[in-house]
Amino acid sequence: MPDDHSPSTPDVPNQGGLEEDLVTAVLTASRVLVAISARSLGEVAESLTLPQFRMLVLLHSRGAMSLSRLAEHLAVNPSTAMRMLERLAAAGMVVRDTRPEDRREVRAALTEQGARTVAGATERRREEIRRIVQAMPARQRTGLVQALRAFAEAGAEPAAPHRQPEPLGW
Amino acid sequence: MPDDHSPSTPDVPNQGGLEEDLVTAVLTASRVLVAISARSLGEVAESLTLPQFRMLVLLHSRGAMSLSRLAEHLAVNPSTAMRMLERLAAAGMVVRDTRPEDRREVRAALTEQGARTVAGATERRREEIRRIVQAMPARQRTGLVQALRAFAEAGAEPAAPHRQPEPLGW
DNA sequence: GAAGACCGTTGCATTATGCAAAGAAAATGC
């Protein structure tokens, strides 16, 4: 537990305490989720780094796009995206080609192998989650679905102006 | 949404579908949580990288320890931990000293500044979560606390033998 | 007291990253 300021002083008897409990619960759950994400990668990836995987996932979910868009969505410098593309291309995960309409652009797309890699990691992640979910008391599950949806919706885009593009890509 | 194999074919009418819905809901919620973690760092950190922050968090939660332990908990090579410590020491976040009992060991500890940095980031993260939680329909909150606890407990240590030490440090 | 185990350190290589400048290509302005 990296940082756990326990429920602290329960100033407001009921509602206040519940809220802090919830904050703590979310914080705790987030550690589990992050660990799962990291693990699901390590098993499929080998030789593939996390940033590289993020790029593959992006291409998988949004389809082929230019280097600029790629860098934008990943929130990295174009030069960084450029070099990652080089390595991924060398690894046979993506292909690049210049667009005839606009010869400045370089479009990157997943190869078969790249797509398989992404699909594999995703499935593995779902399996891990599924395993945990199955270990939960059944009566808790129903409530969790709705609650999590409400949570994700409420936290979709808090205050950030223009940041819907793949927070961290996983 | 990096990878979202929508609920796919709901083969089993009720229970099966619910379970897949839950898996998807968790997957979605995990993106929000990871984004929060990343954001809470970026605002406090400046000039501080994520791995460096993880090290600070570790020292904050478990107290001073040797370089070996540090590397072990962070799951990195001692040489990596070594160099990170150098940079953090240069930044005034940690101090190092040799132990008299065993002059091989180098103990690292947080400085006042280091502790403040960790506390600040944690508080910011809690605030973000709190804000989202407050945006949720009140009726969903109660269920979420219990459900999340059940989830975190079920997923605490799935199959990994000895891995309770800070999944990813945040 | 010598062998072996443990610990930190340093050298070497690769990846990720950002900033800045250069080069090529398209869009705009007049």
Add this chain to the structure above:
DNA sequence: GCATTTTCTTTGCATAATGCAACGGTCTTC
């Protein structure tokens, strides 16, 4: 129609994170 500006990619340069392997102190053990 041509010059200016904008957009995109690429390359140079610097720093951080990382792992592996080798080295040199410092215990521990027999």
